[in-house]
Amino acid sequence: MARQPGQRREGLKLPLVDPRIVILKSKRELKLYSDRSLVRTYKVGLGLNTVDDKKRQGDRATPEGEFYIFTKNNKSAYYLSLGISYPNVEDAERGLRAGLISREQHDAIVKAIKRRTAPPQNTELGGDIYIHGNGASSDWTWGCVALENENIRELYDAVRVGTPVTIRP
Numbered sequence: 001m002a003r004q005p006g007q008r009r010e011g012l013k014l015p016l017v018d019p020r021i022v023i024l025k026s027k028r029e030l031k032l033y034s035d036r037s038l039v040r041t042y043k044v045g046l047g048l049n050t051v052d053d054k055k056r057q058g059d060r061a062t063p064e065g066e067f068y069i070f071t072k073n074n075k076s077a078y079y080l081s082l083g084i085s086y087p088n089v090e091d092a093e094r095g096l097r098a099g100l101i102s103r104e105q106h107d108a109i110v111k112a113i114k115r116r117t118a119p120p121q122n123t124e125l126g127g128d129i130y131i132h133g134n135g136a137s138s139d140w141t142w143g144c145v146a147l148e149n150e151n152i153r154e155l156y157d158a159v160r161v162g163t164p165v166t167i168r169p
Contacts (some may be wrong), residue, residue, distance in 0.1 A: 079133030
């Protein structure tokens, strides 16, 4: 349902029940669910490499797969931000096979994912992937998911650390 310019959107009914975030890269949409019901769809901007799955540091691609929110940052350079648990176990397996990361780095990623904490963010696989503010009108990030500030504020207030995030092509 489209809002008219200047029309206020009805607030989310909080707290959400079993919230979940699904990002559809091809549609530039972030969908927020509560108890399996869609409660909000937001327009997003992606990494400059819009089609590829993130493979390595500096490729400017937004990752694809199953993740979770591992941190909430209210002092973000991009208004507010939610840390996405990239790299995940599948990324670590791929990175180990490709020789991008060591066995020790692989094991540290797997351990963090099992504990649902922050995976190492400074390997050749890349890291520091966030859902953040500062605008969704274009694809401009280095792999993050960008929303308009009013939308990241609503999302930030609605989800908690541990919220599942699925990113699809």
